[in-house]
Amino acid sequence: MPRTLSRKQFLRAAALLGATTLLPLPQAWADAYPTRPVKLVVPFAPGGNTDVLARMVAQGLSESLGQPVIVENISGANGSIGASRVASAANDGYTLLFGTAGTQAINQSLYKNLSEKNLGDFEYVALVTTIPNVLVVNEARTPARTVKDLVVRAAAQKTGMSYGSPGSGSTVHLSGELFKSATQLDMVHVPYKGSAPALTDLLGGQIDFIFENVTPALPFVQSGKLKALAVTSEQRLPALPDVPTMKESGYPAFVTGTWNGVLAPKGTPAAIVKRLEDATLKVAGHADFKSKVTALGGEVRLLDSKAFREFTRAEYQRWNAIVQTAKLERQ
Numbered sequence: 001m002p003r004t005l006s007r008k009q010f011l012r013a014a015a016l017l018g019a020t021t022l023l024p025l026p027q028a029w030a031d032a033y034p035t036r037p038v039k040l041v042v043p044f045a046p047g048g049n050t051d052v053l054a055r056m057v058a059q060g061l062s063e064s065l066g067q068p069v070i071v072e073n074i075s076g077a078n079g080s081i082g083a084s085r086v087a088s089a090a091n092d093g094y095t096l097l098f099g100t101a102g103t104q105a106i107n108q109s110l111y112k113n114l115s116e117k118n119l120g121d122f123e124y125v126a127l128v129t130t131i132p133n134v135l136v137v138n139e140a141r142t143p144a145r146t147v148k149d150l151v152v153r154a155a156a157q158k159t160g161m162s163y164g165s166p167g168s169g170s171t172v173h174l175s176g177e178l179f180k181s182a183t184q185l186d187m188v189h190v191p192y193k194g195s196a197p198a199l200t201d202l203l204g205g206q207i208d209f210i211f212e213n214v215t216p217a218l219p220f221v222q223s224g225k226l227k228a229l230a231v232t233s234e235q236r237l238p239a240l241p242d243v244p245t246m247k248e249s250g251y252p253a254f255v256t257g258t259w260n261g262v263l264a265p266k267g268t269p270a271a272i273v274k275r276l277e278d279a280t281l282k283v284a285g286h287a288d289f290k291s292k293v294t295a296l297g298g299e300v301r302l303l304d305s306k307a308f309r310e311f312t313r314a315e316y317q318r319w320n321a322i323v324q325t326a327k328l329e330r331q
Contacts, residue, residue, distance in 0.1 A: 033275060036067060037067055037069070038061070038065065038070070038095075039070050039094060040057070040070065040096045040097075041071075041072050041074055041095065041096065042072070042074070042098050043097070043103050044079055044100075045073055048215075049131055049213055049216060049298070050100055050258075050260060051073065053128075053131075053260050053293070053296075054260070056289060056292060057128060057280065060279075060286065061283055064282060064283060065275075077111065078102050078106070079099075079102045079107065082103070087118075087265055090265070092272075093272035093273075095264075096125070096263065096264050097122065097262070100258050100259065101257070101258040101319065102170060102171065104263070104312050104315070104316070105316040105318075106170075106316075106319045108320070109316075109319065109320040109328075110168075110323060119312060119313065123263065123265070123268045123273050124305050125261065125263055125273060125276045125277050126261055126262055126277050126281050126303060126304060126305060127260070127261035127301060127303035127307070128260055128262070128280060128284035129259060129260045129284070129298050130233075130299050130301045131296075131297070132255075132257035132297075132298075132299070133172060133175050133212060133256055134217050134228050134232070134240065135147065135230045135231075135246070136202065136221060136229070137226065137227050137229060138205055138226060138227075141208065144227070146229060147244075147246065147249035148249070151185070154183070154185045161185070161186075163190065164190045164198040164209075165191050166194045166198050167191055168191045169328075171256055171257055171258045172195075172198075172213060173189060174256070174319065174322050174323065175232060175256045177189070177325075178254065178322055178325075195212060195216040195217075198210055198212070199212065199216060203225060209229075211256070213257070214257075214298065215297050215298065218239060218240075229243075230245060230249045231244075232254060232257055234247070236248075237299075239295065259315075261303070262276065262280050273305060277304060277305050284300055285300075
């Protein structure tokens, strides 16, 4: 004969059932993740170094997770639009961000609708790469062989030497501002809509120099069309072993560049973040991935979730100081 529950027992059972249904995601569901395709948002247009690296990571994650990882490009406002879309997406692990120094550590100092609080809108999965910048000139316009040559030439010019960038607020732009502050020389920033037009004008002799990301500049340096004066990494790059660092060139604090990592919306279950963290670090730690990144002029740098969060906080403070010194107006 079926047992009849007392009113007290019924209410207790109902309360337990209700509490269970209020959980954001049952552990069993998280353990089964992913059960459908995952979207990895690149907050820039296709073709740039961030897009290239994201597709490499996406391919590896697809194999590791057993589900397609689809790259979606959402560009605008130095990456802020794409980053904001991910921050407001469902925190179920199916919408991720391939973040950069711009989206996670610079834009908060440049845009009025963002602030330091924006750093808390994400779960930090893993950092995978760093991409330093390289100071390049067109010797036909700017006959400099070293950083010192460039500084001497800039000091002798009556009008400000011009430097390009793929857009205001980029690490390329802020590297130029840092150089301007370090040398105390009059220099003029010329922003473009992307690296391609900036490099085209440098090749055409329209501007004097640029601190470009290594990836898009590397083919022009290797072909001899542009002269590399220095790289902004801590150590010399395997792709440019004969090019000194800015530190070696007399600027010990001059280490800049962008970086890339995977992030998820705030509140994504810890079990899912851990699954993504393990998969991402495995992909980026593979020898094939490392060799491809090195060929692009970048460096593999692996940081787990906790270390990535701490790294981003330190990067925000560093870039914010550069923005404040340059006295850039918030947009």
